[in-house]
Amino acid sequence: MMHLCRNLLRHRRLPILIFAGLLASLLPASGWEGTWPPETDIPVDPAVVSGQLENGLRYAILRNTEPR
Numbered sequence: 813m814m815h816l817c818r819n820l821l822r823h824r825r826l827p828i829l830i831f832a833g834l835l836a837s838l839l840p841a842s843g844w845e846g847t848w849p850p851e852t853d854i855p856v857d858p859a860v861v862s863g864q865l866e867n868g869l870r871y872a873i874l875r876n877t878e879p880r
Contacts, residue, residue, distance in 0.1 A: 862872040 864870045
């Protein structure tokens with residue numbers, strides 16, 4: 813009987829978890845449309861080159877001389 817109860821609980825959890833995951837994926841991602849790089853009082857290294865490609869990909873490049 814105990815084994816049967818455990819199986820029923822396990823099978824009930826799976827649809828609930830799937831439904832919760834689908835519901836969470838439909839929620840809007842708020843806060844993603846901020847400025848980039850983010851506005852801050854920390855100065856950005858002038859050696860960092862940043863930009864945005866035509867497809868929307870943002871990048872930041874910093875030369876690294878280590879390891880050689």
